[in-house]
Amino acid sequence: MGILKLRKNKKFSYTPRTYDDKGEGNPFEIKHKFDQYRKTVGPNKGIKGKFIDAFDDYKNNPDHQASKRVLIIIGILVLVFLFIIDFDLSIFLPK
Template sequence: MGLLKTRKNKKFSYTPRYYDNKGAEGSPFEIKHKFDEYRKTVGANKGLKGKFNDAWDDFKNNPDREVNRRILIIIAILVLIFLFIIDFDLSIFFSK
């Protein structure tokens, strides 16, 4: 019994009585987000390292570099606000 692992959902091989599989593009019970096919981070539950690696790959392989720059600026501003809140002395980074 894993305390930290999530349970997998049970899968059944149920097909509806009047379901015609020939004209459909997939399972009628499959719920997909419209961007799932473009992301790596969606899918089976992975460990923390796997999630971080997938997110980092998405960040590095993003064709829109402006979004990456904006994210880095937001992170830098949040770090500076955090350092200001904890009253960190920034003068150690500057020489006189």
């Protein structure tokens, strides 16, 4: 090494693994795959705004089989809750 000669810095051509080749966006930002299609992801809203967005997402869902499945699961959970709190279900039955 020469006394008057400065040392050069090393240069690397590094591109992050998650960086898209198109050059769009920040290469270090991590986003979910489907965030751009959801209404419920985004800035913080009040509870009313969250419910409205969730209901719109549910209403505009093209998969009706999943909608029925969610309703069945909610119904079962309500019945289990009523059983746990020892609610008398006989008031719904005809005499």
